[in-house]
Amino acid sequence: MSLDYVKFSNGFEKFMPKEYRDMVEHGPFGKKVTVSQMGSFKEVLEEHPMCAGCAMTLFIRLAMIAFPNPEDTITVGTAGCGRLAISQAAIPFVYGNYGDQNGVASGLSRGLRLRFGDKPKDVVVMAGDGGTADIGFQQVLHSWFRKERFTTIMLDNEVYGNTGGQESGMTNRGAVLKMAPLGKKFEKMDMLQMAKVAGCAYVATVVPNNPRRVESVIKKAVLIAREVGSTYIQAYTSCNIEYAIPTDKVMEDAKTVENDRYQFTEYVSEEAKQYLTERYGYKEFLAKPAAPAAAIPGKA
Amino acid sequence: MYLVADISVEICAAKSCKLCTQYCPEANTIQYSDEMGKEQGFKYGSAYVAVDRCKGCAQCVWVCDNMAKNNAIKMIMIDQLPKAALTDNITYGEKSTTAVLASPVVG
Numbered sequence: 328m329s330l331d332y333v334k335f336s337n338g339f340e341k342f343m344p345k346e347y348r349d350m351v352e353h354g355p356f357g358k359k360v361t362v363s364q365m366g367s368f369k370e371v372l373e374e375h376p377m378c379a380g381c382a383m384t385l386f387i388r389l390a391m392i393a394f395p396n397p398e399d400t401i402t403v404g405t406a407g408c409g410r411l412a413i414s415q416a417a418i419p420f421v422y423g424n425y426g427d428q429n430g431v432a433s434g435l436s437r438g439l440r441l442r443f444g445d446k447p448k449d450v451v452v453m454a455g456d457g458g459t460a461d462i463g464f465q466q467v468l469h470s471w472f473r474k475e476r477f478t479t480i481m482l483d484n485e486v487y488g489n490t491g492g493q494e495s496g497m498t499n500r501g502a503v504l505k506m507a508p509l510g511k512k513f514e515k516m517d518m519l520q521m522a523k524v525a526g527c528a529y530v531a532t533v534v535p536n537n538p539r540r541v542e543s544v545i546k547k548a549v550l551i552a553r554e555v556g557s558t559y560i561q562a563y564t565s566c567n568i569e570y571a572i573p574t575d576k577v578m579e580d581a582k583t584v585e586n587d588r589y590q591f592t593e594y595v596s597e598e599a600k601q602y603l604t605e606r607y608g609y610k611e612f613l614a615k616p617a618a619p620a621a622a623i624p625g626k627a
Numbered sequence: 628m629y630l631v632a633d634i635s636v637e638i639c640a641a642k643s644c645k646l647c648t649q650y651c652p653e654a655n656t657i658q659y660s661d662e663m664g665k666e667q668g669f670k671y672g673s674a675y676v677a678v679d680r681c682k683g684c685a686q687c688v689w690v691c692d693n694m695a696k697n698n699a700i701k702m703i704m705i706d707q708l709p710k711a712a713l714t715d716n717i718t719y720g721e722k723s724t725t726a727v728l729a730s731p732v733v734g
Contacts (some may be wrong), residue, residue: 345714352719353719370655372654373681382652385652385655536650575685575688577686579689
């Protein structure tokens with residue numbers, strides 16, 4: 328977990344595959360890269376077996392670029408589609424049992440603080456809606472109530488896509504799926520409200536049809552989690568297989584859903600605003616200067 | 628045979644919006660080269676596809692047609708591409724990449 332692990336061992340350089348050599352020489356480690364530079368540097372994410380045109384893959388790709396210090400980051404995941412890509416990256420990945428990813432991340436985050444002290448080591452949980460809101464719900468909520476300092480990202484595809492299309496807590500009411508032929512009878516879980524009640528310092532919803540916004544949201548969430556408390560991002564990452572979205576219409580669907588039920592929302596606690604402003608120079612939370620008093624008609 | 632994305636350098640280099648590089652779900656598949664357009668006399672560089680990594684989803688086609696309004700990307704059968712970029716032939720520079728084009732099927 329440092330720049331030392333992203334280099335060649337003496338004498339082995341000529342035996343390493345091209346992808347590895349590109350990663351060492353032109354990867355994002357130790358540099359600042361942004362989404363606008365995509366296509367010009369070697370990304371930490373490699374080839375993976377996720378479906379063609381998957382919006383979740385795009386989100387994961389953007390997330391990996393947005394990590395403030397990829398060389399000092401560990402990702403934690405659980406069963407679900409996302410882990411197929413998250414594990415194929417030059418970032419250490421811990422695979423928990425189904426649903427215990429926030430428990431694993433709690434221990435990991437505390438252990439790293441004991442070992443490395445104030446040196447930032449970021450832990451980022453990326454799990455699906457089933458892993459976060461259904462099977463891992465108890466551990467997710469408890470980690471938030473304990474104010475564990477790591478980021479939780481829900482890859483919300485609104486279905487159990489990996490096992491044939493069962494409804495999840497995050498599926499919309501009335502949705503008919505292959506393994507839920509009668510349609511879901513309950514409302515979509517309001518995880519955003521629960522995150523706020525549980526005391527998360529940063530809560531945001533995002534859709535990957537705006538790469539710069541994804542980048543900004545993830546950077547803020549990871550930075551706040553270093554010192555202030557738990558952070559939560561809920562990302563709409565459609566399953567084009569289970570919802571039968573043609574692959575070339577995935578971004579059109581993302582735009583429609585963003586306008587319908589996934590508008591960008593961002594909650595930042597006062598403590599987190601102060602932390603971002605003072606520690607990392609964010610200007611968006613500074614108090615705006617008071618508007619000049621409106622002129623009174625008829626008076627000079 | 629299967630479809631892969633093909634970017635027209637003539638159209639892309641005229642605008643060079645780079646949107647497709649940000650919306651492709653696959654990493655290091657749509658790359659950007661500063662030289663690719665300039666060597667043909669255009670002001671900007673062009674995006675290009677590493678066809679061995681392309682899964683043929685055509686998301687870039689939608690982005691180029693509807694968001695950028697460039698219509699520079701088409702899906703083409705891989706054996707009908709005259710020459711294309713392959714991962715092995717791509718070199719990274721400081722701020723850009725360069726690619727030596729080769730037959731996508733033979734290499």
